[in-house]
Amino acid sequence: MRWSELNQADCPIARALSIVGDRWTFLILRDCFFGLKRFEAFQANLGLSRTILRDRLAHLVRAGLLVQRPYQIKPVRYDYVLSAKGRALNGVMLMLGQWGAAAVEGQPETQVRHRHQTCGEILVPYVACTACGEKVVEKDVRAERRAKVLT
Amino acid sequence: MRWSELNQADCPIARALSIVGDRWTFLILRDCFFGLKRFEAFQANLGLSRTILRDRLAHLVRAGLLVQRPYQIKPVRYDYVLSAKGRALNGVMLMLGQWGAAAVEGQPETQVRHRHQTCGEILVPYVACTACGEKVVEKDVRAERRAKVLT
């Protein structure tokens, strides 16, 4: 499995990673959720090389997660904002943050929290099942391959 | 921000990515959730170089997401199984798969599904708020930095 073929995988996780699975893309998207829009802002905040930032932004635009919007003409300057497809990653972000706060040991506590506006509380996210509404725990999940099921 | 400093970030997402944010680690973990345990199995399934696989497995063991268990002696051979910390990534996996199935266009449909054993239905996962139990949508989430709130 080469990285260039990963988008053809029949596993949805592999597909997702073909877009957001490299070292910087997810952090760029996090910054987008945080409200950053401009090249210089990403570069200053993340400290990645400009070359890579340029590549990753172009990639995210091609993949349809970010949209370029001109905020000035002469010269044309674009900012990068999340599309609906990009915003759909919100759940992944929340769960990843939830996990990350707990998973890294030997460091001071993290300082970023999320507040759920509808109830006013600090957001502690969990994954639930659309069909039954129950909290999903790992032991209750079984992966299935369609082909096997249909044969 | 260097990758080596990312685990010190005060953002929980950055912390998470310091462990699972590179090109292969997440795919290795996906295979673990799928039930793979052995070096050769990962290598055959993912097709990554053995050198990198070795590095990533060692990294995951050091980070406490995988546990090495000897499955034979003479010579000692280990398999790699998810720890509680590793299994805690299940929610991220599910949400990422959910997103990935929809996000990549121009390819045949993905063939991997998850079934929720407790209700028997195909699992369509969503993120909910522990405090109010409601489904969380992006516009209702606000990031906060603790320092700012406390000042």
Next chain:
DNA sequence: TTTGTGAGTTTAGTTTATAAACTCACTCAT
């Protein structure tokens, strides 16, 4: 004795990422 298994290592070569300086097309203050 030979063949096989399985995790891991080595090596040489390719690909990808980095840092820092530079370009280009402007704006704005003097």
Next chain:
DNA sequence: ATGAGTGAGTTTATAAACTAAACTCACAAA
């Protein structure tokens, strides 16, 4: 209109990461 500033993007030399393929080591089984 001159000179400093802004902001996205490019170039280039260098460094780090990754790959493929062959090899090692310790055994088991035929």
